[in-house]
Amino acid sequence: MKIENRLYIVTGGASGLGKQTVKSLVALRGYVGIIDINIEAGNELMKELDEKHAYFPGKADVTSEAQIENALEKIMTHYKDCPLGGAILCSGVVLPPSHIKGYGPENKLTSYQQFKHIIDINLLGTYNVAQKVGDLLLKNQPFGDDGERGIIITTSSIIGLDGAIVGYGTSKAAVAGLALPLARELSEFGIRSISIAPGPFDTPILDTGTDMKAPPCLFPSRYGQPNEFSDTVIHAIINPMFNGSVIRLDGGLRA
Template identity: 40%
Template sequence: MQVKDRTFLITGAASGLGAATAERLAKAGARVVLCDLNEEVTTLAERLGECARACRVDITSAEQMQQAFDMAVALSEEQGLAGVVHCAGVVSVAKLVDREGNPADLEGYARTIHINLVGTFNVMRLAAAAMAKNTPADSGERGVIINTASIAAFDGQVGQCAYSASKAGVVGMSLPAARELSRHAIRVMAIAPGVFETPMMSEIPDEAAQALAAAVPFPKRLGRAEEFAQLAEQIIINPMLNGEVIRLDGGIRMQ
């Protein structure tokens, strides 16, 4: 799969991992459709120039995401949508029982699952339907879907029942989706980032962030968004990467 002159849809593109991926692919010569609820996605698209389009959408909405995919297909002209990098999601922390003995909020749990897991399925199903119509490239493939999981899918911490469950679901969908979509020559991969410098990380105290960075074996720091983008590009390029979840975490194992 080539990047230059191909079209990719990126969710969560207003900041963090999604924005870095959009910038990297655009720099490599791709056309990009940037999806996010945040209005900053429009600013990024304007900065990237003619190769970029912004689409303010909710990833859990079938209608809104269909509009985004229609935009991507139109932008791709006759080649069709080449790939999706799905980075949108939320982080949530809630103990099953709080200090006063109250149970966790059920609506909060359902919201995390709905955005992180149902939202991923929504993006993945629409991406697959769009890519299945493509004429195969010289490599024989029609497209690639890259989802974002988390090391919390494997090493969930206290208070992460909802977040870990949602990301474990993303991991669990990877292989069956790759097997199913193989008949359409569409690959499915997932990246499980560790602790990264993103807007979500900025919400925790500096002391906690420093402790997390110190826990990374090497390099002993938080991951950088551009390193996620670099891996996403490598997955796009390498046709043998399929049905797998890659931990991008510097070797950290959460306790």
């Protein structure tokens, strides 16, 4: 499926991996609807890239059905003459806010409320947008000889695949586990689903404010760069054989 003159929805699109994905799609003459809770960063990115190619409809929380429906409606209206190609879902958090306490010695174990907070954003928020974008993709006229209608790309993590950090790891394992069932459910309609599982990337999410520090990848012996994630997104969109799979993007690192 091509990128030029197609519309893509990017969640978490105002920072980190999402922001670079927005820039890469626009560089290839795609159009992007940015979904993010950071109003200032969203507006700033839209101005930087020109509203013609990147549109931020205002604050939208992925855990709210009403806010996502409203944001998607605004984006689809803004780009009413541009066919929707799919979504890249990058929003997520590593740790809950400090006011949600853990349990056990020094409150360092994961409480139910901490666990719920992470699951609500990383898993349910991901599915909230995936389902609503999927509903829009169903209305597409099929593209090309394969009859493709679009793609949904989620962002997992090697933390989820390798079993670390109770709340974050479980949420990202579930996101990875969504890729194949979603592909199977949507395949008869020509909609693909994949997940990308990055290792540590040089983005603001690495700054957790704790003493946790991610190791460098095996090779190259460094953190990943955001453009290496967005390059993978671009390739997955273009190559129709990417479907139902989880792509590790970790330089050989295991959590």
